[in-house]
Structures are given as C-alpha cells and as structure tokens.
Amino acid sequence: MDETSNVSRPVRGLAWAIICFLLLPIAIVFPVALTDKRYLSLPEEHLSLQHFANLFSSAEWLSSIGQSFVIACAATALTVTVGTFCAIGCWRIGSKLADFVRVLMLVPIIVPTIVYALGIYRLWVDLRLLDSYAGLIIAHAVTGIPYVVIIVSTALAHFDARLEQAARNLGANLWQRLWLVILPGILPAVVSSAIFAFIHSWDELVLALFLASRTVFTLPRRIWDGINEHLDPTMAAVAVLLIFVTAGLLVFDLWLRSRRAA
Amino acid sequence: MPAMPRPARSIWGETGIYWMLVMPALFMLLGFYIFPLVRVLWISVMEPTPGLGNYALLFTSASIHQVVLTTLRICLLTTGITLLLGYAVAYVMAQAGPRTQRWMMLGILLPLWISVLVRAFAWVALLRRQGVINNALVGMGVIEDPLPLIWNELGIVIGMVHYMLPFAVLPLLTGMRGIDRRCLAAARGLGASRTQSFLGVFLPLSLPGVVGAGILVFIFSLGFLVTPAILGGGRTLMIAEYISVQILDVVQWGVGTMLATTLIVFIFALLALLSRVVDLRRLFGAV
Numbered sequence: 001m002d003e004t005s006n007v008s009r010p011v012r013g014l015a016w017a018i019i020c021f022l023l024l025p026i027a028i029v030f031p032v033a034l035t036d037k038r039y040l041s042l043p044e045e046h047l048s049l050q051h052f053a054n055l056f057s058s059a060e061w062l063s064s065i066g067q068s069f070v071i072a073c074a075a076t077a078l079t080v081t082v083g084t085f086c087a088i089g090c091w092r093i094g095s096k097l098a099d100f101v102r103v104l105m106l107v108p109i110i111v112p113t114i115v116y117a118l119g120i121y122r123l124w125v126d127l128r129l130l131d132s133y134a135g136l137i138i139a140h141a142v143t144g145i146p147y148v149v150i151i152v153s154t155a156l157a158h159f160d161a162r163l164e165q166a167a168r169n170l171g172a173n174l175w176q177r178l179w180l181v182i183l184p185g186i187l188p189a190v191v192s193s194a195i196f197a198f199i200h201s202w203d204e205l206v207l208a209l210f211l212a213s214r215t216v217f218t219l220p221r222r223i224w225d226g227i228n229e230h231l232d233p234t235m236a237a238v239a240v241l242l243i244f245v246t247a248g249l250l251v252f253d254l255w256l257r258s259r260r261a262a
Numbered sequence: 263m264p265a266m267p268r269p270a271r272s273i274w275g276e277t278g279i280y281w282m283l284v285m286p287a288l289f290m291l292l293g294f295y296i297f298p299l300v301r302v303l304w305i306s307v308m309e310p311t312p313g314l315g316n317y318a319l320l321f322t323s324a325s326i327h328q329v330v331l332t333t334l335r336i337c338l339l340t341t342g343i344t345l346l347l348g349y350a351v352a353y354v355m356a357q358a359g360p361r362t363q364r365w366m367m368l369g370i371l372l373p374l375w376i377s378v379l380v381r382a383f384a385w386v387a388l389l390r391r392q393g394v395i396n397n398a399l400v401g402m403g404v405i406e407d408p409l410p411l412i413w414n415e416l417g418i419v420i421g422m423v424h425y426m427l428p429f430a431v432l433p434l435l436t437g438m439r440g441i442d443r444r445c446l447a448a449a450r451g452l453g454a455s456r457t458q459s460f461l462g463v464f465l466p467l468s469l470p471g472v473v474g475a476g477i478l479v480f481i482f483s484l485g486f487l488v489t490p491a492i493l494g495g496g497r498t499l500m501i502a503e504y505i506s507v508q509i510l511d512v513v514q515w516g517v518g519t520m521l522a523t524t525l526i527v528f529i530f531a532l533l534a535l536l537s538r539v540v541d542l543r544r545l546f547g548a549v
Contacts, residue, residue: 007353007354007358011350011353011354014350015354015355015366016354018347018427019369019370021347022370022424022427023372025381025388026381026384028387028388028394029380032387040387081286082287085283085284086283088280089280089281089283092277092280093284095277101284101288105287107295108291110481110529111485112487112522112526112529113485113487114487114502114506114522115302115485115522115526116298116299117506118302118305118509118518118522119299119300119301119302120298122298122301123294123297123298138290142290142291142294196375199375203377203379205379206487209506220377220379223377223379223383224379224488227379227382227383227386227492231386235383236383236387239380239384242376242379242380243377246376246377247372249375250375
C-alpha cells in the first residue's frame with residue numbers, strides 16, 4: 001500500500017507519542033498502588049498489596065462500591081428501557097417532529113452537568129428526594145439517555161425496516177413486532193448502550209456531589225473526598241479497580257461488536 | 263391472501279402507537295431535565311430579590327470578572343493545544359491501515375471512558391511537589407527544587423488537554439474520512455510535495471472538522487468541574503467550581519444560578535454558530 005507515503009515518519013511518531021501521553025499517565029496508578037510506602041510514591045524496596053488489602057477491608061469503601069453498583073444498575077435499566085423505546089419510536093415515525101425529539105434527547109450532553117445539578121438539587125429539595133437512592137438513580141438515568149438514543153439510533157439506521165413491515169403484514173401487533181423482530185435485530189447495540197450507561201452512572205461525580213450526602217455516598221464521591229483530604233495509596237488501589245472495571249466493560253463491548261460484524 | 267384485521271389500537275393511527283414508545287423518555291426528559299433547568303433560569307432572576315440584580319454582578323463584581331477571564335483563558339489555551347495534538351493523531355489515523363487504526367482507536371477510547379477522577383488522580387500523583395516527575399528530575403540532578411506543575415493553571419491545562427483529546431480526535435477523524443483520497447493523489451501526481459499537498463489540499467478540506475472539534479472541546483471545557491477543581495487545588499477557580507462554591511459553601515443561589523444561566527446561554531450561542539459550519543447531529547454521532 002502507498003497509504004503510508006502521505007504521512008512522514010516524524011508525524012507518525014508524533015501521533016503515537018500523543019497516544020502515549022493519553023495512556024501513560026493512567027498507567028502510573030498501577031505501580032503507585034503497589035508501593036510499599038504509606039504515602040503516594042513509586043515502590044522502593046518491594047511490591048506490596050497492603051493498599052488493596054486496606055481497600056477491601058474498609059467498610060466505607062466497600063459500602064460505596066456497593067451503593068454505586070446498585071445505583072448504576074438501576075439507572076442503566078431505566079435509561080436503556082426508555083431510551084431504546086424512544087429511539088425505536090422516533091425511527092418509525094420519521095417525521096420532523098420525531099427528529100426534533102431525538103435532538104432534544106442530546107441536550108444532557110451539551111448542558112454542563114454543574115448547571116443541571118443546581119436545577120435537580122432544587123427539585124429534589126421540593127420532592128424530598130435529596131440524599132436518596134431514587135433521586136440519584138433518576139438523575140443518572142436522565143443524563144444517560146443521550147448515550148442510549150445515539151447508539152440505538154445508529155443501529156436502527158442499519159436495520160432493514162421491511163422486516164418490521166413484513167411482520168406487520170403477517171398480523172404481528174406492536175409488542176410482537178418489538179419483541180420478536182426489532183429488539184432481537186438491534187440487541188447488540190442495546191447491550192452496548194447499557195455498558196455505556198452503566199459506566200456513565202458508575203463514574204458520575206458532579207450530581208453525586210450535590211444530591212448525595214449521608215445515606216448515599218457513591219464511590220466517585222468517596223474518591224473525591226479522598227483526593228481532597230488525604231492522598232494515600234489506597235486511592236491508587238481504587239483507581240486500579242476502576243480501570244479494570246471500565247477496561248473489562250470496553251473489551252466486552254468490542255467483543256460484542258466483532259461478533260456483530262462477523 | 264387477505265390482509266389480517268388491524269389490531270384495535272391502530273384507531274390512533276400507526277404513528278400514534280409509536281409516539282407512545284417515545285413518551286416515557288420524553289416525559290422523563292421534560293420533567294426531570296428541562297423543567298429543573300428552566301427553574302435555574304427562574305431562580306436567577308427571583309433570588310434573593312426579583313429583578314436583574316444578579317446579572318448586574320457580571321459587570322460590577324471583580325471576583326466574577328476574574329473567574330470569567332481565567333475560565334476563558336484556560337479554555338482557549340486548552341482548545342488550541344487539544345486541536346493541534348488531536349489533528350496530528352486524526353491525520354495519521356485517517357491515512358493508516360485498518361489494523362493500525364484499530365490500535366490507535368483503542369488508545370483514544372480507553373482514556374475516554376476511564377473515570378475522570380482516576381485521570382485527575384493520576385495527574386496529581388505525577389505532577390505534585392513530591393510527585394513522580396519532580397522526584398525523578400530532582401533524583402537525576404536536573405533541577406534543585408521541585409517545579410510547580412500543579413495547583414496552578416499549568417496543571418489544569420495539562421489535565422484538561424488530556425481529558426479533551428479524545429473529544430477532538432473523534433470528530434476530526436470523521437471529517438478527515440470524508441475527504442476524497444483522490445484529491446491528494448491528484449495533487450501528488452501533479453508534482454506537489456507532501457507538504458504542499460497537505461497545506462494546499464488536505465488542510466483546507468479538513469477545516470470544517472477543525473472548527474467543529476474546536477467548538478465542541480471549548481464547550482465541554484467551559485463547564486468542566488472535576489479536573490480543574492482537583493488540579494487547580496482551589497487556588498485557580500474556573501466558573502464551574504465557582505458556581506459549586508456559591509451553592510454548596512456560601513449558599514448564594516442567586517449568583518450561582520445567574521452564572522449557570524450565563525454559561526448555558528453562551529454555550530447555546532456557540533452551538534448556533536457551530537451549526538452554520540458543520541452538521542451538529544453528525545458531530546454528536548446521531549444519525
């Protein structure tokens with residue numbers, strides 16, 4: 001191929017250097033998590049797993065991990081359900097108004113979370129949902145809708161609408177068409193969107209800062225306090241855990257996509 | 263074969279049924295997103311007293327001036343650096359073979375999805391006074407005293423560029439993939455050097471993507487709270503952190519919501535500008 005002839009060697013080197021700039025800082029948390037010291041540093045004499053032991057024996061960290069997991073699962077279930085139906089509806093309606101709705105669903109990506117946090121904080125004060133699971137789940141679900149709508153809409157654009165028409169002509173009602181024809185056809189995209197909706201909630205900090213205080217104290221909230229108050233290597237151990245969760249989910253997503261392509 | 267009788271629901275018409283699928287998401291968005299946002303606007307003109315008093319602060323308050331200027335300066339710097347670096351990556355990716363492209367894409371997507379807190383924490387571990395970089399430099403005898411790499415604007419810009427890069431590379435790449443390869447080949451065939459064909463053909467064709475990516479990164483930077491708050495260490499305040507201080511610490515809802523409103527008005531103005539240059543929906547990956 002003469003593809004490479006358009007790009008000189010130094011430019012290619014620069015691009016890879018920039019990708020290293022993206023990846024290497026993240027990699028630094030691995031050795032720091034294994035340090036033998038009690039403060040944030042690289043390991044000096046030997047590697048130690050003491051900070052992982054600290055993490056997994058701390059009731060506070062474990063409770064935050066559990067809470068974040070529950071909230072992320074519930075928010076994901078909610079957002080994937082409403083987001084997928086919305087994408088399917090807009091796809092079948094196909095009018096200007098439906099297009100507008102689909103664009104409206106993207107608003108949570110554009111508006112800074114801090115602005116939304118103020119609004120939802122006040123609403124939850126009125127509805128007494130502050131510092132509750134439900135409050136955080138709804139907030140995470142609403143802000144997760146754009147990811148679901150984007151991913152599912154993309155899959156629907158490649159889905160053969162005639163399949164659905166054929167099912168309708170054969171007498172299938174809406175629910176049969178949804179469950180037996182459309183959803184199986186776009187299932188990989190729905191799973192993909194669930195993965196991203198999960199990561200979105202699991203890592204979300206700004207809303208948690210405003211909406212959670214005592215009863216609910218999610219993992220990102222605890223990490224935030226940890227970074228601002230006591231920088232100890234347990235934080236690095238948490239970071240390693242988070243990287244593994246995200247990387248695992250992304251690999252799962254890539255695997256799904258490769259199966260879809262095959 | 264005769265058509266089966268239509269189910270009774272279709273008295274609302276075919277589209278009526280599909281609107282029912284749209285409704286749950288639409289109600290959630292309107293009730294739990296748009297409505298609270300509108301209330302933010304409302305609070306900004308109602309508290310502590312009705313009127314535009316809060317907005318007058320935009321012109322009179324020295325601390326707000328400083329926050330706005332700091333925010334604009336950091337965001338412009340971040341956007342500029344991010345575009346330069348992102349352009350190089352997207353350019354190489356757009357021309358690479360599919361295998362190389364997949365690996366580079368992984369290198370872009372992995373950081374994109376790793377928790378912003380983890381990334382900010384990693385930079386703290388690297389950049390602080392007794393951090394990995396300063397320790398290494400002092401240990402090698404390159405410098406006597408640790409460099410002030412963090413808890414200032416430098417630290418914020420490093421962390422923000424790192425966060426924003428994937429957001430720049432992806433739209434840049436989409437734009438570059440749409441460029442007809444044959445234009446480049448023709449330029450080369452007509453005797454243009456590599457640099458000439460880049461400057462004369464590729465760069466102008468890729469400019470809409472650059473504007474799109476630039477405004478996108480700028481918008482995301484403007485309202486960014488986590489990384490600037492951690493790497494600024496409370497000494498360099500950007501607008502998002504200033505808003506959160508107004509609400510959570512000094513409890514001045516009027517000032518906080520006024521700044522929040524100003525921020526979204528500014529962002530939507532930028533988006534309107536952007537929509538004249540590129541197709542917004544394509545930028546956000548929607549079909």
